[in-house]
Every structure is written in C-alpha cells, then in structure tokens.
Amino acid sequence: MSLPALGYPNFSFEITARDGKTSARTGLLKTPHGAIETPNYIFCGTKATVKALSPAHLREAQTDIILSNTYHLMLQPGADLVEKMGGLHKFMQWDGPMLTDSGGFQVFSMGHGTCADEVKGRNKGHENKSLLEISEEGAVFRSYIDGAKIKLTPESSMEIQRQLGADLLMQFDECTAYHDTKDYTAKSMAMSMRWGDRCLSAFAEKDNGAQAVYGIVQGGVHRELREESAAYTKDRPFFGTAIGGCLGGTNEEMRGIIEWSAPFIHPERPVHFLGIGRIRDVFTFVRLGIDTFDCVIPTRLARHGMAYVRGTPGETINIKNARYRDDPEPLDESMGLAASKDFSKAYIHHLFKANEILGIQILAQHNVATFNRLMREVRQAIKDGSLDNLEKEWLAA
Amino acid sequence: MSLPALGYPNFSFEITARDGKTSARTGLLKTPHGAIETPNYIFCGTKATVKALSPAHLREAQTDIILSNTYHLMLQPGADLVEKMGGLHKFMQWDGPMLTDSGGFQVFSMGHGTCADEVKGRNKGHENKSLLEISEEGAVFRSYIDGAKIKLTPESSMEIQRQLGADLLMQFDECTAYHDTKDYTAKSMAMSMRWGDRCLSAFAEKDNGAQAVYGIVQGGVHRELREESAAYTKDRPFFGTAIGGCLGGTNEEMRGIIEWSAPFIHPERPVHFLGIGRIRDVFTFVRLGIDTFDCVIPTRLARHGMAYVRGTPGETINIKNARYRDDPEPLDESMGLAASKDFSKAYIHHLFKANEILGIQILAQHNVATFNRLMREVRQAIKDGSLDNLEKEWLAA
Numbered sequence: 001m002s003l004p005a006l007g008y009p010n011f012s013f014e015i016t017a018r019d020g021k022t023s024a025r026t027g028l029l030k031t032p033h034g035a036i037e038t039p040n041y042i043f044c045g046t047k048a049t050v051k052a053l054s055p056a057h058l059r060e061a062q063t064d065i066i067l068s069n070t071y072h073l074m075l076q077p078g079a080d081l082v083e084k085m086g087g088l089h090k091f092m093q094w095d096g097p098m099l100t101d102s103g104g105f106q107v108f109s110m111g112h113g114t115c116a117d118e119v120k121g122r123n124k125g126h127e128n129k130s131l132l133e134i135s136e137e138g139a140v141f142r143s144y145i146d147g148a149k150i151k152l153t154p155e156s157s158m159e160i161q162r163q164l165g166a167d168l169l170m171q172f173d174e175c176t177a178y179h180d181t182k183d184y185t186a187k188s189m190a191m192s193m194r195w196g197d198r199c200l201s202a203f204a205e206k207d208n209g210a211q212a213v214y215g216i217v218q219g220g221v222h223r224e225l226r227e228e229s230a231a232y233t234k235d236r237p238f239f240g241t242a243i244g245g246c247l248g249g250t251n252e253e254m255r256g257i258i259e260w261s262a263p264f265i266h267p268e269r270p271v272h273f274l275g276i277g278r279i280r281d282v283f284t285f286v287r288l289g290i291d292t293f294d295c296v297i298p299t300r301l302a303r304h305g306m307a308y309v310r311g312t313p314g315e316t317i318n319i320k321n322a323r324y325r326d327d328p329e330p331l332d333e334s335m336g337l338a339a340s341k342d343f344s345k346a347y348i349h350h351l352f353k354a355n356e357i358l359g360i361q362i363l364a365q366h367n368v369a370t371f372n373r374l375m376r377e378v379r380q381a382i383k384d385g386s387l388d389n390l391e392k393e394w395l396a397a
Numbered sequence: 398m399s400l401p402a403l404g405y406p407n408f409s410f411e412i413t414a415r416d417g418k419t420s421a422r423t424g425l426l427k428t429p430h431g432a433i434e435t436p437n438y439i440f441c442g443t444k445a446t447v448k449a450l451s452p453a454h455l456r457e458a459q460t461d462i463i464l465s466n467t468y469h470l471m472l473q474p475g476a477d478l479v480e481k482m483g484g485l486h487k488f489m490q491w492d493g494p495m496l497t498d499s500g501g502f503q504v505f506s507m508g509h510g511t512c513a514d515e516v517k518g519r520n521k522g523h524e525n526k527s528l529l530e531i532s533e534e535g536a537v538f539r540s541y542i543d544g545a546k547i548k549l550t551p552e553s554s555m556e557i558q559r560q561l562g563a564d565l566l567m568q569f570d571e572c573t574a575y576h577d578t579k580d581y582t583a584k585s586m587a588m589s590m591r592w593g594d595r596c597l598s599a600f601a602e603k604d605n606g607a608q609a610v611y612g613i614v615q616g617g618v619h620r621e622l623r624e625e626s627a628a629y630t631k632d633r634p635f636f637g638t639a640i641g642g643c644l645g646g647t648n649e650e651m652r653g654i655i656e657w658s659a660p661f662i663h664p665e666r667p668v669h670f671l672g673i674g675r676i677r678d679v680f681t682f683v684r685l686g687i688d689t690f691d692c693v694i695p696t697r698l699a700r701h702g703m704a705y706v707r708g709t710p711g712e713t714i715n716i717k718n719a720r721y722r723d724d725p726e727p728l729d730e731s732m733g734l735a736a737s738k739d740f741s742k743a744y745i746h747h748l749f750k751a752n753e754i755l756g757i758q759i760l761a762q763h764n765v766a767t768f769n770r771l772m773r774e775v776r777q778a779i780k781d782g783s784l785d786n787l788e789k790e791w792l793a794a
Contacts, residue, residue, distance in 0.1 A: 048747065052754040056735060077722070077747040085725055085743050093739050325474070328482055338453060342490050346482050350445065350474040357449040357754055 004204030006237040011212040013270045017383045023289035024382045029270050031097040031167035036064040039286045039378055041371045042294040047072045048092045051299045052364040055093045061369035067099040070160055071106035075145045079163040087165030099168040102157045107139050108175040154198035169213045171199040176220050178246045185220040192218045193232050212239035220246045223260045230264035241265045244274040258288045279315045283391040298371050302363035305352045307331050308370045313396045324349040331366050339365040401601030403634040408609040410667045414780045420686035421779045426667050428494040428564035433461040436683045436775055438768045439691035444469045445489045448696045449761040452490045458766035464496040467557055468503035472542045476560040484562030496565040499554045504536050505572040551595035566610045568596040573617050575643045582617040589615045590629045609636035617643045618650055620657045627661035638662045641671040655685045676712045680788040695768050699760035702749045704728050705767040710793045721746040728763050736762040
C-alpha cells in the first residue's frame with residue numbers, strides 16, 4: 001500500500017522551550033479551532049459533554065481542549081446525527097480544539113479488560129462480552145444501547161471521526177491487555193500497524209485540511225515491541241504520536257514503556273499519552289517528553305466527592321469525610337474560580353450528603369480548573385527549569 | 398396571651414400599580430437582602446440549593462428570590478451547623494432575598510398526605526409513617542435521615558428559622574389534607590391560630606430586625622373556615638399573609654379558596670400562595686391578588702426532561718420525545734440565556750438519552766429563566782392592563 005502525502009496545512013506543532021535537564025518541553029499546538037500551549041490536559045467529554053460541566057463552565061475553568069469518544073457517540077446519538085447537526089463542535093457548543101479517539105479502546109477494553117481502568121467508561125461485568133470478533137478487517141461488537149451488532153474498521157473509524165469533526169483524530173488500533181502473551185501482543189501490534197496505514201489512506205481520501213490524525217504506539221510491556229511500534233509511527237505521515245495500549249501494572253512499568261518508546265518516536269510531533277493523568281503522572285511524564293494527557297479522573301473523582309487540591313499528599317481530599325462537616329474554609333482560596341473559593345467545604349460536604357447535583361458540579365469545575373492550573377504552572381516551570389520544586393509544592397512530597 | 402408589637406423596620410411592601418379590572422397588583426417588597434418586584438416567583442432551594450443550579454446560574458436566569466425548607470435543613474445539615482457557618486445566605490452563597498417555610502408542611506404531608514403533590518419532597522410511601530404525634534404542643538416525627546424522634550413546635554420552628562436566617566419566615570401551622578373532615582379541619586385551624594400567636598411571641602423575643610414573619614391562612618376547602626382564618630392573620634402583627642393547607646382537588650376549588658380568603662386578609666400585606674405555580678396558576682391567581690408563588694415544578698420537571706416554553710399549549714415540551722432527536726432549533730431563541738438559545742433540542746435530547754447531568758442543568762436553568770420572564774411580563778401586563786392578551790400568548794390558548 002502506498003501511503004498518502006499528508007501536509008496538515010492548518011495544523012502545526014512548535015517546540016517553544018526545553019527544560020534542559022530532562023526531556024520536558026513546552027510547545028504550541030495549532031488547530032483550526034485555536035492553539036493550545038503544551039504540556040496540556042485534554043478533558044474527557046465522553047458523550048459530547050464533560051460530565052456535569054457546560055462549555056461556559058469549562059471556559060471559566062480556563063480549559064483549552066477537550067475530547068469526545070467515538071465509541072459512545074457512534075452508538076448514541078450516532079455519527080450521522082452529529083454530522084447533520086453541524087459536527088461535534090456545534091452540537092455541544094464547544095468552539096475550541098477537540099480530539100476524538102478511534103473507538104478502538106472501548107471496543108477492546110470491553111472485550112478483555114485492559115490496564116487503565118480509568119478510561120473504561122461503561123466496562124462493567126456483563127458488558128465484557130460485547131466484543132464478538134476481531135479480524136484483519138476490524139472488530140465486531142454489540143451495542144450496549146440496543147444489542148445491535150456493529151462493525152468498526154480502520155476505514156469506518158476514520159469516517160465516523162470525520163463526521164464528528166474533531167480537530168485531532170486517532171488511528172484505529174487494537175488495544176491489548178496485560179494478560180495477553182507477548183506473541184499475541186506482537187501479532188496485534190503488527191495488525192494495528194496495518195490498520196494505521198489503512199487509516200491514513202482512508203483519511204487522505206476525504207482530507208479537507210480540517211483534521212489531523214495521530215498514530216498510536218502499541219506493544220504492551222515489551223521493550224522491542226514498543227520500539228518497533230514507535231518507529232512505525234515515526235515513519236508514517238501522522239501529525240502526532242499517541243502512546244496507548246497496556247501500560248503495565250506499576251508506575252515503574254509505565255515509566256519504562258515511555259522511556260523505551262521515546263527515542264524512536266518522531267521528535268517534532270506532539271506526543272499524547274492516552275488515558276493517563278494523575279498529578280504525579282503529569283510530573284513524571286512531562287519529563288519524558290509527553291505533551292498532552294487525558295484522563296477521566298478530574299470529573300469522575302468529582303462525582304465521588306474527591307477534590308484535587310494543590311499541595312495535598314495523595315492529591316485529593318474526600319469532601320464526604322466527616323472532618324469537613326463544619327469546615328468553613330473553601331477548597332482553595334488561591335484559585336480564581338467561584339467553585340473553588342466561594343463555597344465552604346462544609347457546604348459542599350452537605351451537598352454530597354444530600355445527594356445534590358450542585359456538589360458534583362462544584363467539584364467537577366474545581367478539579368478541571370485545578371488541572372488547568374497545574375498545566376499552566378508546569379509549562380512555566382519547564383521554562384524556568386523549576387519542575388522539581390513545583391512537583392514538591394503540588395504533591396507536598 | 399398578649400401579642401407583641403412588631404414593626405419590621407427593615408421590611409416594607411408597597412403596592413405600585415393595580416390592574417383595575419381584577420385584583421391584580423404590582424408591588425415592591427423590600428428585605429434586608431434587597432427588594433423584589435411583585436408578582437414574583439420564589440424558587441425552591443429545598444436543601445440549601447435550587448436543584449442543579451448554582452447561585453451564579455440563578456443570577457444568569459434573572460432570579461430575584463428563592464426559598465429553602467426548614468424541615469430538610471433541620472435534619473441535614475442541621476440548623477446549628479448552618480448558623481455556625483454564618484446563616485443560610487452565606488452557607489449557600491445566595492445574597493438575595495430568601496424565604497424559609499416553617500417545616501410544618503413536610504411534617505404533616507409526610508404524615509397523611511395532602512393535595513399539593515408538587516411540594517412533598519421525599520414523601521414516598523414508607524415515609525408516610527414518619528409523623529408520630531400531633532398535640533397542642535407541636536408535632537413529633539421521625540427523621541428520614543437516621544430515624545431519630547424529633548419534636549417541632551411553634552417555638553422551635555421560629556428558633557430554627559432564626560438560625561437559618563432567611564428574610565421571610567413562615568408561622569408553624571398544621572397542614573390539613575383533603576380527606577380530613579370539616580370538624581377536624583376546624584379544630585386544626587384553631588390550633589394553627591394558637592400556634593401562630595406562639596410563633597409571633599417567640600419571634601418577638603429574639604427579633605433583631607433581620608427577619609419578618611408570615612401568618613398562614615388554613616381552613617381546607619371550607620368557606621367559613623377560610624374566612625375566619627384569613628381574618629385571624631389580618632388581626633395579628635404578621636408582615637405578610639400566606640395561603641396554605643389543602644387547596645382542593647380541582648382548579649375551581651383552588652380558585653374558590655382564594656376568592657373566599659381574599660376579602661378577609663390584610664389588603665396592604667404581601668400575599669404568598671404556598672406551593673402553587675404552574676403558568677396557568679400564575680395568570681389565575683395574580684388576578685385574585687396573589688403577590689408571590691412558589692413551586693418545585695420548574696426544576697423538578699426539568700429533571701424529567703420537561704422544558705417550559707412560552708406559547709406552548711400544555712406549558713411544557715418533553716425533550717425526551719423522539720421528535721426532538723434531530724431538531725436543530727434551540728428551546729427558545731427569544732431568551733437571552735445560553736441554556737435557552739445556544740443548545741439545539743437535539744443536543745439536549747441526546748444528553749437526556751445519555752443520562753448526562755448537563756441536560757438537567759440546561760433545562761433547570763432554562764425553566765427558571767422562563768418563569769422569571771413570565772413574572773416580568775406579568776408585572777408589565779398588570780401595569781398595562783393587558784393580562785388577558787399575555788395569558789393567550791403564554792398558554793397559546
């Protein structure tokens with residue numbers, strides 16, 4: 001298969017500063033819906049909404065970029081409907097940069113389970129049987145909405161992502177699991193490479209300059225596979241590089257995977273780390289050259305009463321804890337946001353005790369704003385060479 | 398019992414215009430937290446939050462005044478806690494006028510059921526046994542939180558309302574039900590009058606000018622009882638008059654009750670209609686002299702996917718209806734609010750299908766804004782003598 005020439009004329013990524021001591025770097029990633037500074041955090045708007053937050057809330061929290069999930073949207077409301085409504089930006093009233101994944105992660109993680117529990121979405125027990133078949137052509141799975149059999153292929157994933165209309169797209173890949181053998185992981189990776197080429201061809205056919213596509217590094221926890229996969233993405237006309245798949249069971253394994261991949265990926269393309277994004281992860285992986293993160297935890301943990309607060313050992317406080325029942329202090333007075341500085345912990349504690357939606361809204365917006373602040377400070381610290389100090393301040397370590 | 402002299406020096410109610418043809422009137426009701434024009438709508442912030450809306454959301458929707466429920470707050474988080482946190486205004490970050498009810502309605506409606514289903518809150522089956530005893534002293538009931546036995550008396554209701562710190566308070570009364578006999582209703586009404594006097598005495602003891610108390614007209618569906626109860630409230634130093642209790646099973650009965658009471662209540666005090674507030678009710682009852690309404694329906698129906706739209710027969714549309722699946726139009730382009738004019742019906746339909754909280758937020762804010770618009774237009778129409786025309790426009794009747 002001959003690969004298309006893809007210039008991405010409306011996109012660019014420029015490295016603006018380097019830490020010097022590590023691989024940390026700042027950059028400017030331009031898309032047709034605006035530019036973002038990197039490192040940055042991409043918040044999950046799984047079903048065309050960042051849970052409990054409106055676009056206005058997101059802007060108030062100084063959000064630069066969000067993502068939405070192809071898998072969920074193709075099932076409900078459907079890509080045809082989103083396209084008919086003018087695309088995802090218009091549909092959800094978010095006019096900034098946006099990313100969609102390929103759908104592969106959810107299809108496969110619901111089939112056999114993967115390492116990164118955080119991004120599994122609806123992966124709950126009975127739904128693990130939704131994956132029916134994986135073949136060279138693609139994957140067949142059952143809709144969790146109505147049980148219909150649905151086929152997702154590299155070509156259809158790119159077509160659906162075209163219909164959704166996000167700025168940054170992901171190639172379709174098979175996402176392997178921790179328990180998969182090295183042999184299976186290797187064969188899967190080879191297929192994901194062939195799928196990547198098919199994605200590029202399908203993308204090129206309808207490319208109108210509005211979108212750019214990322215290749216994905218697979219290879220599980222195996223060094224030579226990660227190296228091979230990283231080199232593959234470098235050799236192909238992808239706009240960016242994403243690191244996905246099984247990332248190991250420990251922080252050390254996850255770190256190793258990035259360290260193995262880093263020398264082989266394209267040095268001038270933006271690097272996205274799929275589904276990872278605790279505060280400690282941000283500090284660890286910006287030093288290894290990661291430019292963007294995404295994870296559902298800022299809003300998911302908010303729904304469980306967890307607030308990210310700068311300088312908290314363990315990153316979060318649990319607002320449902322009885323100690324906050326009569327705490328008159330706000331979550332974080334040093335934040336500019338009403339959600340963070342106007343309401344007492346006692347009030348938010350009460351809202352959670354009373355099962356009031358407003359409690360979720362307040363924590364979701366606070367958490368998103370806190371991660372955005374983290375990323376602003378990380379960018380400044382990379383420029384200043386003060387990442388170590390900043391990490392101590394954030395993690396109180 | 399000698400009644401206290403109560404001047405309410407920081408409160409006033411001035412009638413600013415009259416319709417002429419009916420008893421409709423506009424007024425200016427001043428409280429220490431600001432003035433509101435009447436007729437107006439008091440939105441239910443049952444548990445110290447108007448469900449799914451922040452104070453900023455309420456302001457965006459041009460909300461003037463809200464209420465909170467003594468019954469719910471005394472159980473969770475407790476009046477002592479709210480007082481310790483600086484009172485309800487500070488606790489929930491609402492700095493405008495606020496009303497609290499006496500707790501009586503919930504205590505009694507959970508005991509034996511009443512007419513106005515809309516304001517029953519958690520009144521679901523098994524909780525109907527929560528009322529343990531009614532005596533001259535007060536009522537004993539079980540907490541739905543922890544099963545504890547709790548006594549509420551006229552004195553403790555006023556004390557709790559003082560601790561909560563709203564501007565406008567309600568006397569403690571027994572709320573009778575439709576199935577109660579005339580004899581029971583008469584005896585209950587007489588007791589509510591004695592309770593009213595005890596409320597005034599208790600209120601006067603700690604009165605510091607920050608609050609004002611309403612008497613409540615009881616008497617069920619019986620004309621002479623309503624007249625007697627209305628006359629009672631007029632003769633006592635209440636700041637305002639509320640009409641409560643069983644309001645009958647039909648619109649006609651409800652209308653009759655207000656017509657019977659109206660000639661006997663104090664003509665220069667603000668009149669509040671407890672728990673009533675469909676759009677058609679607003680038009681019916683402003684003509685009978687009602688100044689303020691409250692009802693949970695704007696936000697409760699929002700949670701069920703119902704949007705109030707000006708000019709809709711039946712008042713609401715059900716956004717979950719399949720006809721809105723691909724409707725690119727907003728809820729109401731003529732509104733100034735993002736929630737009303739920026740999102741398509743198709744998007745909100747999708748949010749409800751996907752069980753996304755944002756759908757509830759959008760409809761709740763839209764509905765509150767729509768009722769605030771209704772009240773603004775009603776006030777103007779009273780001044781212009783054009784209520785009939787306005788009613789036709791709103792109800793498409």
